[in-house]
Amino acid sequence: MIYTVTLNPSIDYIVHVDDLKLGDLNRMTADFKLPGGKGINVSRILKRIQAESTALGFIGGFTGNFISDWLKKENIQTNFTTVEEDTRINIKLKSEKETEINGLGPTISNEEMLELKQILGNVQSGDIVVLSGSTPASLRQGFYEELVQIIKEKEADFIIDTTGADLLNALPQAPLLVKPNNHELAELFDVEFQSVEDILPFGERLLQDGAKHAIISMAGDGALLFTSDGIYQSNVLKRPLKNSVGAGDSMIAGFVGTFVKNNDPVEAFKWGIACGSATAFSDDLATADLINELISEVVVKKIR
Incomplete structure (x- = not known):
């Protein structure tokens, strides 16, 4: 469960x-x-x-x-x-x-x-x-x-x-998983990131400090998955952005809901990207139909 x-x-x-208009009547x-x-x-x-x-x-x-x-x-x-x-x-x-x-x-x-x-x-x-x-x-x-x-x-x-x-x-x-975004990760270790490459040592540090998996979301640069077998990066799905609230939670749901079924962190990461993106493209949280539509568009590549 x-x-x-x-x-x-x-x-x-x-x-x-x-x-x-602040200080005025708005409808x-x-x-x-x-x-x-x-x-x-x-x-x-x-x-x-x-x-x-x-x-x-x-x-x-x-x-x-x-x-x-x-x-x-x-x-x-x-x-x-x-x-x-x-x-x-x-x-x-x-x-x-x-x-x-x-x-x-x-x-x-x-x-x-x-x-x-x-x-x-x-x-x-x-x-x-x-x-x-x-x-x-x-x-x-x-x-x-x-x-x-x-x-x-x-x-x-x-x-x-x-x-x-x-x-x-x-x-x-x-x-099993931690999921700071790039800004939260930088604040956690009191550093600044200028590129995706700058993030990699600190994502790896989360694993060295004990996490089994880590996802770092990076807005327009997609997201990174850190595992004991390597580092993976997702693409960025394209739709009009409607809702920033709940996208990270949806990513976690996609990951854990898939991981419990197949124990495969990379496949779980793909579903996390689809769920998080679907919520970002929705007024409320993502619908099942939109998640299933987006999953085929998710591309994950191993970068290290």
Whole structure:
């Protein structure tokens, strides 16, 4: 089983405004609300590629009910930890420029943290847990490390999609996959990249520090896959860009949903590219039809 963990989910309230004027009255041209949160996005894309998952995390209030109801309609299994305060709302304002206003998230009590850890303690050997996204400000420092320890004790695998200290601290625990983008990787090691070649030693360093696989996304330069057998680069698929939110989560879903079936990281990488690109070309997360249309266009070559 694949489990996804979203510690700070949200409702993403997407608002389109033509010719936004700050300090004045603006009228929406369109709006819609979607369940948000990186792990939740992974579960939704996994469903589209016929890979089952169970979504875990903290949800609360009427906003949490919105997320639970939506995932139920999509036939996605959940085992959320209910918290007292409301799940946050994030505003994605789309005008001439895209602006995001993200909520803080609820305060999580020690009892609620313990409940989530007890739920996670049900994972078994052979399961994969996807840990992704930010943490509510109320969570104690190192909470991801506590979750990783539970996963390792159960002899399950984990993927971690976060940045900074949480990512660095997870590397010695041998994550199945890490997925920083090129900017996050540069920040992680306090360097600057001028070319794809500059990235390669630091992608390899992620493996040296413990990761089993690493994907580095590079926007217009495609993405890199680092494995023990070599380094691979994907092409860039061409369609009008509609949505930058959720593309990285979709890439992880494509990878893990394929990897559990065939244990082939290169084939899993191809599906990751197709899923991530399909979301980037969609208003919401990718549809199964678009993913299947794009997979034939993905080209991956070994570069080292």
